[in-house]
Amino acid sequence: MQGLNPEQQAAVTHLGSPLLVLAGAGSGKTRVITQKIAWMIRKGVHSADQIAAITFTNKAAREMRERASQLLTKEEAKGLTVSTFHTLGLNIIKREAKRLGYKNNFSILDAQDSAAILKELAHKEDVEEAENLRWIISRWKNDFISVEQATLQANTTDEKLAAILYEKYQRQIKAYNAVDFDDLIVLPVRLFEQHPDALQFWQNKLRYLLIDEYQDTNACQYRFIRLLSGIRGALTAVGDDDQSIYAWRGARPENIAQLQKDYPMLKVVKLEQNYRSTARILQSANKLIGNNPHLFEKNLWSTLGEGDPIRIMPCRNPEHEAEKVVSEILKARFRDRAAFKDFAILYRGNHQSRLFEKLLRENNITYKISGGTSFFERAEVKDILAYLRLIANPDDDAAFLRIINTPKREIGTSTLEKLGEYAHERHTSLFNAAQELGFAQRISAKATQRIETFCFWLHELIRAADSADPTKIVQQVITDIGYDDWMKNTCNTPKQAEARMKNVWEIVDWVRKLHDDGAGKETLSDIIAHMSLVDMLERNSEEKEQDAVSLMTLHGAKGLEFPSVFLIGMEEELLPHANSVDEHSIQEERRLAYVGITRAQKNLTISYAKTRSRYGEASIVEPSRFLDELPPEHLEWEDKKVITPEQRQETARAYVSNLQALLGD
């Protein structure tokens, strides 16, 4: 409890009714959550195994677990649940898989898998565009709308089509004995609603819930929380409506208001003291977000001093913008001996990073770029995981299709089409169908031979997986399929092949690590399930320590902070984005800008280009309307700044002496 301000203390010690903590940016929300966990355990209110802290990201979960365990002895922290919604959901489903109609070796389909399945199904229905249908279906699932309800309420042609596909999709993946990411929340809710004893079991086990980033919960997650916390409402929800930037993905910031309706006893605590930024940055952020309607008024303040004004950097074009930002970083490096890791370049869309990457490379500035394809989206990782998934769950047709001809086994599309037909007729999985005599009769002797070899091999592995160490199984898969050679043959450069194989061996390491961890991760199936939900951030911790400039989208920057932030591309059509200018969306765009501004601790530079080529055509663009919403007295326009000869000389002096010092090091 040391070092907590009065509001934080109130949040930590409040019990007896549900608590909503409105935690402004940089107000110490993680601190409140971890301290509250520790406090409850120390006071004997609940033991660690009765408390669950729920986050959205693995990263947040990791950080929270670390910080909570620092406050407690190992013994006290034993059994504490700190996990993402999805991991908690998985654990609940695992325990009750049978009742939900799944075998306990069920697979988890990632976003790409479900997209591929849906696309295939859409194709059969003679539908070309499956992408928006996927959105509709996912939104339904996030809203806990069943197939039946969706079918009834579908109005537009798109919705009616989506409802048909929704039904087919669910039937399909059920046949695969697979669930998708959305199901990891949907199924526990369904379980709780249909089986009171299951609900009671979990309510009894998890007596107190702490929810992080509460504004990002969707309707289904809200239902989940409400069921689990029960009428007791033993929960603390921590969130910030001003940082709700995922509405487009189904998040319901209005869940904050809903909490008050559902729990009249709700206690609300506001955290307004910011421990991150200087006053001018905060006042600017406050002014900007003040243009959004608010349920609860909030005014961030800090004692970190007034600080420097926010620099506004108008640029001729994007190239000019990148040059200026990079030269500013270099200048600060030499003049103030700043570390590269103190800088972040934030943008609205991923494509904006390209120019900056190029320039940073040219200037030998180390940088790290987050976003883009994650470890799990890499083809080589997906391949190996598909093999493992198939071994654990031979009904997983998605996995079967992915790897049946990777590496090439000379099993072509026509063979697979016939296999698909046959499996459909016999109502069985592809792998099962492949082994049936009836199928063998339909294809050539050569094809039969190839299929047989594959099935025989896989059977051996399935058998081995029963008893052998999972790590061994993975290694065997990789060597048996000759993945190394396949990589060498299919990659453009040997270097690329090497990099990919490195990823492959990381999977092995990781399986070993999860297996050694124990705790319900004994079987291959358990391990794979966890693997598809956990990220790989910790895999190269040395990379994390690197002194590198951070490049990321505004979405990716939430929760982070940097001494110096460059918010680039502050233009109409970009931020706010051209597709998000209606009454409602513009508010989320404003929150996005707010998130960007509040990442900065000391220095904030906002840049925009006056011309930008859009889709190949050069066009003049307008500065963002959000610039007009910032307090002019805290802004310093680069193009209007007058530098005196004395200042210039001073800068040069500092520059030279630091350069000498750097070279001397």
Place this chain on the structure above:
DNA sequence: CAATAAGGTATTTTT
């Protein structure tokens, strides 16, 4: 089956 050409399409994406 692989290489090539043409075409279509460009926000954000915690799991």
Place this chain on the structure above:
DNA sequence: TACCTTATTG
């Protein structure tokens, strides 16, 4: 403009 996906062809 630059990318990725799809269709075609040998």
